[in-house]
Amino acid sequence: MKPNTGNGRAGFTLIELLLAVTFGSVVMVMAVGLVHRGLVYHTATQSRVEQAGTLNRFAEQFRSDVHSAVTAKHVDGSLDLVSQRGESVKYSASGSRLTCERIIGTTRQVERVALAPDQTAEFTCSDNAMFCSLELKMTTQSGSSRKLRHIDAAVGVNGSRLQTALSLAEETP
Numbered sequence: 001m002k003p004n005t006g007n008g009r010a011g012f013t014l015i016e017l018l019l020a021v022t023f024g025s026v027v028m029v030m031a032v033g034l035v036h037r038g039l040v041y042h043t044a045t046q047s048r049v050e051q052a053g054t055l056n057r058f059a060e061q062f063r064s065d066v067h068s069a070v071t072a073k074h075v076d077g078s079l080d081l082v083s084q085r086g087e088s089v090k091y092s093a094s095g096s097r098l099t100c101e102r103i104i105g106t107t108r109q110v111e112r113v114a115l116a117p118d119q120t121a122e123f124t125c126s127d128n129a130m131f132c133s134l135e136l137k138m139t140t141q142s143g144s145s146r147k148l149r150h151i152d153a154a155v156g157v158n159g160s161r162l163q164t165a166l167s168l169a170e171e172t173p
Contacts, residue, residue, distance in 0.1 A: 051116070058098060058113050059134065059151045065089045065100075066132045066153035074125035079132055081155075091134070093121035119148065130155055 012020075066072065069081035069089070078092035088103040096115040101108065115121065115136070124133045136149040 054113055055115075055136070055149070058100070058111075059149070061100065062091065062132075062134050062151060063153040065091075066155055067157040069155050072125050072129045072132050072155045074123065074129075074132075077123065079123040079125060081132075091123050093123060096120065120145075 065081055065083075068083045070084050071082045073080045078090055081089045081091070083089070086105075090099075090101040092099045092101075096117055096119055098113040098115065098121050100111045100113075102110075116138075118139045120137050120139070122135045122137070124135070125131070132153050132155060134149075134151040135147065137145045138148050140146055
C-alpha cells in the first residue's frame with residue numbers, strides 16, 4: 001500500500017492489485033481442479049459400489065435358485081435349473097455379461113448384468129449335478145487371471161436331495 005504522501009490519498013498500486021488478482025486466480029484454478037478430481041473419484045466409486053451391490057444381489061438370487069432347484073444341467077457354459085414348481089431358470093455368461101433367463105408358466109423374464117470390461121464369469125456344475133458354482137475373474141494388466149469371487153450352492157437344499165446325498169456319502173465306506 002502506498003503511504004500517505006500529503007495529498008490525502010492512500011491506496012494500492014496497480015502492480016499490487018494485479019498480483020492480488022493473479023494470486024486469487026491461481027488459487028481458484030487449483031480449487032476447481034481439486035473439486036473436479038473429487039467429483040471424478042466420487043463418480044467412479046459410486047459406480048463400483050452400485051456394481052458390487054448388483055453382483056451381490058445376483059449372487060444371492062443364484063444361490064436361491066440353485067437351492068430351490070431339483071435338477072441342474074451344465075450345457076455349453078450355461079446352467080439350466082428346474083425347480084419343483086416347474087420354474088425354469090437359465091444362467092449364462094458371455095464375455096463381460098451375466099444373463100439370467102427365468103420362465104414361469106408363459107412369462108419370460110430376462111435379467112442382464114454388465115461386468116467391468118476386464119471381468120469374466122463362468123458357471124460350473126459338479127459331475128453329479130449336486131453343486132453349482134459361479135466364478136468371477138478379473139484379467140490383470142499382465143494378462144493373468146485373478147479370482148474375484150467364487151459362489152458355491154448345493155442343488156435342492158430346500159428339499160431333501162442334499163440330505164439324501166449326505167446320507168449316502170456317510171454310508172459309503
